[in-house]
Amino acid sequence: MDEDGDKRVRTKRSGDEVDWVRDLPESLLCHVLLNLPTKDVVKNSILSTKWRNLWRYVPGLDLDGLDFTEYNTFVSFVDKFLSFNMESYINKFKLSFYCNLGDEETDNAHMARWINAVVKRKVQHLDLAWGTVEIPPILYRSESLVSLKLCCVVLPNPEFVSLPCVKVMVLDLVKFANDLALEMLISGCLVLESLTLCRSHNDNVKVLRVSSQSLLSFTYYGPNTMRPEYDELVVEIDAPKLEYLKLSHRLTASFIIKNLSSLVEAYIDIEFNFCFGKKFDPKNLPKREMIRNFLVGISGVKNMAIAACTLEVIYDYSRCEPLPLFRNLSLLSVEFYIHKWEILPIFLESCPNLKSLAVRSNTSRREGTSIISAPRCLLSSLEYVKIETPLRGEALEMKLVSYLLENSPILKKLTLSLDDYSRKKVECELLTIPRRSSSCQVIVL
Known part of the structure; x- marks a missing residue:
């Protein structure tokens, strides 16, 4: 330690080290401890006499039931914490307890008591993970929750x-009374900015309506099991300020998009329930109209990632009707099944201002969509391409590379990685592919 540093930690008179943590104001200590799990806060109480009861004054609780050997001990600890400083505010209340050892009625009674207490004490951050316990209605009227x-x-x-x-709401495997209960919850959050919804297979919601004038980010994961009623699942989004959208569920039948003119980034991994043997039917006009409206609804996006299954549906649709133009799309990340790589150019034709393209191939041979060869247009705006899947020198892979090099007049850089086994073969073949752009660099990783 240098001389100045030594002076900072030792007193001038005795040379003893100064305990800066001990000398911090109690309010600042409580703020620091608020960011730790409660079990660690309690452990730290042995560090000094000043800290012995400090955990009681930290304005937050963060408990995991796995840290308790008995259910009643857990319940008692929560009750004891809430009995201290009953007039003070609570910043954070986080409980995790999945192994319900009490009966349902008892669990509900405990939760009702705790939620009533923290709502009255102006809780700001509420985080609950507790199997099948019912949340009391007072939660719907919290004026402080952030x-x-x-x-x-x-x-x-x-x-x-x-x-x-x-402003932030995460609903993970939550069960609702009905469609209206979830719709009212979302619309009742007047300044909601971020919503993440991971659905349970028995959440009682057939039509999910996300209507918000303030929402900036929406992430949706559908139920992870297959059920017959998924043919009727609908997600309807009306959020004029939405900037980030992630949709991930192949079994949801319909996605209805309204007022997404502000969309900046999107991740789309959906199939409109064309899976497990179900195929796109060109004669199904309502389904075609839904897909058309969905694509138009997201067509203003600037950055987008598309899953292979979504790309196939887009291709099937494009054989019936022209795709809308994605005029603002500048950066695209896309996955496709390598034996169907010719699907990709069809979609790229609808991206007239695309500058950066990242592609990733899936080697599994998925059947269903048949590919019709068509003239390939110039990728007149494309400047950067990255092929993320290591190339093994197979014919289909090299056809994709040839397409990108031969049809991109202003391409500046194509980056790819090679399989070690076939590196020399591919490097030699790359030298034989003509490049439309004279300034293009091919970077091999």
Whole structure:
């Protein structure tokens, strides 16, 4: 340690080290401890006499039931914490307890007591993961809540929802009373900015309506098991300020998009339930109209990632009707089945201002869509391409590379990686492919 540093940690008179942590104001210590799990806060109470009861004054609780050997001990600890400083505010209340050792009625009674207490104490951040416990209706009327994260709980049918400060909401495997309960919850959050929804197979929601004038980010994961009623699942999004959209569920039948003029980034991994033997039917006009409206709805996006299954549906649709133009799309990341790589140019034709393209191939041979050869247009705006899957020198892979090099007049850089086994073969073949752009660099990793 240098001389100045030594002076900072030792007193001038005695030379003893100064315990800066001990001398911090209690309010600042509590703020620091708020960012730790409660079990660590309690452990730290042995560090000094000043800290012995400090955990009681930290304005937050973060408990995992796995840290308790007995259910009743867990319940007792929560009750004891809430009994301290009953007039003070609570910043954070986080509980995780998946192994319900009490009966359902008892669990519901505990949760009702705790939620009533923290809502009255102006809780700002609520994070609950508790199998099948029912959340009391008072939660729908919290005036202080800023973030709400719920996992595996049950939300009752609300008569009224007013959550004027909630900006972040994560609903993971939550069960709702019906479609309207979820719709009211979302619309009742007047300043909601981020919504993540991971659905349960029994969440009681057939038509999911996300209507928000403030929402900036929406992430959707559909149920992870296959059920007959998924033929009717609908997701409807009306969010004029939305900037980020992620949709991931191949079994949801319909996605209805409204007012997404502000969309900047999108990740699309959906199949409109054309899976497990179900095929696109050109004669199904309502389905075609839904797909057309969906593509038009996201066509203003600037950055987009598309899964292979989504690209196939887009290709099937394009054989019936022309695709809308994605005029603002500048960066595209796309996956495709390598034996169907010719699907890719069809979509690229609808991206007249694309500058950067990242492609990743899937070697599995998925049947269903037949490819019709068509003239390939110039990729007149493309400047950067990255092939993320290591090339093994197969004919289909080299045809893709040839397409990109021969049809990109202003391409500046094509980056690819090679399989070690076939590196020399591919490097030699690359030298024989003509390049439309005289300034293009081919970078081999």
